[in-house]
Amino acid sequence: MTASISYINLSWAVVGIIDKDVRNGLQSMKRPDEPIEVTIERYVIGYLVFWHIAFIDKEKMNRCNDEKVIELGRKKMEEYIFSHPPIATLPKFYIVFLNQPQIGCDTHGLSDVFCV
Numbered sequence: 001m002t003a004s005i006s007y008i009n010l011s012w013a014v015v016g017i018i019d020k021d022v023r024n025g026l027q028s029m030k031r032p033d034e035p036i037e038v039t040i041e042r043y044v045i046g047y048l049v050f051w052h053i054a055f056i057d058k059e060k061m062n063r064c065n066d067e068k069v070i071e072l073g074r075k076k077m078e079e080y081i082f083s084h085p086p087i088a089t090l091p092k093f094y095i096v097f098l099n100q101p102q103i104g105c106d107t108h109g110l111s112d113v114f115c116v
Contacts, residue, residue: 005081005094007074008040012061014073015040016094018086044095047116054103064098064109072108073098080113 008015017026030039041058048054064070073096086092097103097111105111
């Protein structure tokens, strides 16, 4: 695969971003003095709500600090992206929810891979 994936770990999901210039692309979304994780979380939640995909209440989301589950989420995302490569050159955001049974998880606590 020619595109590289940048990962952002949220407390409840792993987000993968494919963009040639990911840091500069994200700077336009960032508020002053805001950590990149907060920017990505705001973007992902806003996207899911705007398109009526899901309502995310951060206070009710299960936190996941298990490095093994996070790594499995990254691998699951890589496998998905490898088998479904992006066609357009636009930035692509992918998300795997971690330990969120209300969304639906496999035996490792991972949701399906979603492109947002």
